Amino acid sequence: MNCDFVLTICPFCGCGCNVYLQVLDGEIAGVIPCKTDEISEGRLCVKGRNAHRFIQHQDRLKTPLIKQNGQFRPASWQEALEAIGQKLTQIKRDFGPDAIAFISSAKCTNEENFALMKFARAVIGTNNIDHCARLCHASTMVGLMSAFGSGAMTNSTTEIEGADCIFVIGSNTSEQHPMVASRILKAKDNGAKLIVVDPRRIPLAHFADVYLQIEPGTDVCLLNGLMNIILAQGLVDEQFVSQRTEGFEDFKKKIEEYPPQRVQQVTGIPSEELERAARMYGEAERATIIYCMGVTQHTTGTDNVRSCANLALLTGNVGRESTGVNPLRGQNNVQGACDMGALPNVFPGYQAVDDPSMKAKFEKAWDTTLSSSPGLTLTEMFEAAYRGQIKALYIVGENPLLSEPNARHAQEALEKLDLLVVQDIFLSETAQLAHVVLPAASFAEKEGTFTATDRRVQRVRKAIDPLGDSKPDWAIISQLAQYIGGKGFDYASAEDIMEESATLTPIYSGISYQRLDSGEVLAWPCPTKGHPGTKFLHQETFTRGKGRLFAIDFREPAELPDEEFPLMLTTGRLMFHYHTGTMTRRIPSLESEVSTGFVELNPEDAQRFGVKPGERVTVKSRRGDIEIDVFITDRVAPGVVFIPFHFAECAANVLTSDELDPEAKIPELKVCAVNIQGKG
């Protein structure tokens, strides 16, 4: 009789809820919320409640697979590592290290991201490492980094409760980050005002004091308009602006170009509503901005983020409790994957690869020479693979075939590779294209840490042994590194990796398993062993010194509706599914809630295109077409359609545009032009 309740972290969104996995004789029987957890307060969303159901699913990969004559055959670890090792060495020799690229995983632990990052940089010698943050918060990293000096959520989740005004833009919080939404509603109960900006009438909109149904892609114009009113009405925090920010004069001139009339024309929001929202935010003592993919996934993503930062700086709503600019991270460890340097331009802790002193520090630590030229971003990797510049791609725990925009193009790119290695827990759509597939252990089968959206580092604990021959990702990478002669990969446990990363990453230096296991809540920066962690950033000064106000012009999305493609498509997620559905679509109770995709269409458009409820239609864009059922609803405005991107059989990303934000290289997943054709 072996019964245990293992405290770990929910593997879905970035809220970072502590949960207990209930283990009965090696079988995971349930998920129990942790009542003493300050994030979840003992509640879980439908995904978290069912998190145990995919762990021991029959589809789990249990042995390495090697593709032979188009068919996978089971192989031993020895064989698989040999195949990968030889090919990698050969490609490195023939084409140089930069012909190899790595995609790390926001689902894996900090330790595993560190290990893969180290493998790419120290063993292979390339900075071509990135992960899916490129598709979600790359613009946050760039935008907030340039405005504040740090690209993370400025405040913590629990603080939202204490805000007087909450400005939610481009975040379907109640479906995607339920625990954050519960804080918003609590704040609302405490008398806070709620402003929701979203092209879809999301559930949170029903609770909003002001709901602004914005035209997709016009965020900069809206935010500039709000700031115009704030300036005109004298709601600026002048002391804050003069003492702690720079660039006000240029910024002010730009803002004056956005009077409410112009904004109304572009965004479709009446100027009275705009003024109400501006006053509400401007007059609040503690106002907080919460945003997500609706802001970042645009060709103007970086501009959008900077505009949010402008708004907070202008009104002095940064660097205090319950204020701030708070990007909600979508994955359990996307924050950690960024922190651990699974990015092409920085080492762990955002230390630039082209900074000679940083490079020297890491070279010394790893006893090797490193590349100083920033690598390719994830979106660029696919383009490079398509052109034949990248020969080998090593993907850990991601399914870019569904998450990449312009999915058909992505597939062609992957098919051109000489070596595609996929390390995953299931045979995902991407893994099916791989030459070698390595079976990884799920979150329940390994030790490690995840970093939640509000920078809080938390422990992941092993509940059961890895299934079959699968291994934790860090162990696979270490073995592979040792196989091809990499030094410094003789880790005995994940804790060893954490210790190494702490010595090299100043913001993590004070974090150790021992402190985490004693129940301490540690949010980085935590520079020393005695440091209590940082609840909110930029208290005295900004990380970069002064907060920077940017003068930003509104630019239209890359692709707008026209005669041929008259509708604007925006994509997103549903409460019951998670990203590409590899996990949630294997959970019967979630699958039974929503079992396939649909396109949301306004009744006016339904009439215009002669489409009946539930009818199967073809949705077409310049890049591809999918067949999908229609759901007629006024959640979306006329002219706008919405498709969730979870479902491979009607994948929204076949349609989306791969136009990139020039700075952050994030694709414009939220706006593209499509048309709809009924069967009749």
Add this chain to the structure above:
Amino acid sequence: MMIEAVKEEASQLLRQGYDGVLGLAKRWGHVGPYLFTKPEELQDLVLEPRYPLAKIICQLQRKWPDKKLGAIVRGCDQRALKNLEERGIFQRDGFVFIGIACSAEEAEACNCDKPLYDTHGCTGCWKCVEKCPQEAIKIINPCPILVPKEFEAGIFPRKAIYKPFPQAVPNRAVRDGEHCLKIQGRLDCKGCENICEAKAITHEMEDRYEEVEVGAIVVATGYELLPKGEIREFEEDPDILDGLQFERILCPSGPTNGVILRPSDGKVAKEVVFISCVGSRDPEHGLPYCSRVCCMYLVKMAMLYKHAVHDGQAYIFYMDIRVTGKGYEEFVQRAVEENGVLYLRGRVSKVFRDGDKIKVWGADTLTGKRVEIAADLVVLGMAITPDARARELAEKLGIATDEHGFMAEIHPKLRPLETSVPGIFLAGVVQGPKDIQDSVAQASGAASKVLVLFSKDELILEKVAAS
């Protein structure tokens, strides 16, 4: 300290050879469920916060049916497990509970509705249930008083401290000050006080009136049945029941667990006579109207009776079979054809006890013959009458009643929910006999009338002038 006592109890179990005790442990800085298997592990035991454990307990039992297990649980879990036990999901045998009580603050935070004596003191630990040596009564109640229980239509008793009915909301015990020996000063009885570990029982609390300001009133005070004694030809006897009483005997969760027993001697009733229109459509008793629901409920009861007693016989005396609702006629046909319910068209002239049996004298007007049945049980479809206090209530509210005492609507066709006082609405039998469907429909209508009233910031009243 409760925790020390609980630790001691748990460690005793483990030393006695129990395989595990489920409780809460503090590990990694957080508190969560834990199965203690060794006494020394109990140093990590904590009691706060509240975790629902019933599901985990069932899982453990299903996984390891042969192991001896125990659990440290609160009242809510014990109640949950009791329900699960009734559904066959949990086996209480051999499983040991170590009960812990919630503090008043915790109960408040959970919005816990437990059987409270003192509505603030009792924490629903159900220690009192555990203490009962035989599980003869589901909820131990040491009160020595027995009075007829209103919910069982007076045919079965209750104590002076009791739960009004199984689904009561809030689910609390109430105290009957009229019968309680201590409150009446007849005896310094402390039966209930002694058993309650939470020291929740006070006899000092008194009923009090509360004043509430409201914007609208829906009158839905229901009805009464005509008392059986009003019909002189029918004797008063424990085996002559009205519909509400027989309904309790039919109820699977009622006092007889759904076995059709005669109240007089507890034997299974083999012949049951149902008599409709007792008092209704009877101008002589001042009740010329039809009670509308008796035809249907009597045939339902006859059918249920036949389902419970397969070899029994059910007779129904009737004047007309007035079943006009959707599916009603088919229901009657089914009762006759499939369940063998025997309909006799005619009136009953006398019902009286004859030794072990109840004699029913009547006439079958279809054959023109006199009928005499020696029944075990007789069920009377008594007329529906207004509640005795309805007139008083109507006077207080300033609304009209009709000639029989039912509350009067302002217009029988066009405004059937409204009374002569704006803001006061009617729902259900208080307005006149009707069945459940009609009552629900009317109640929904009344509720929406109230919402319409509340949807505006200002109220516009019709001008009323005396003429």
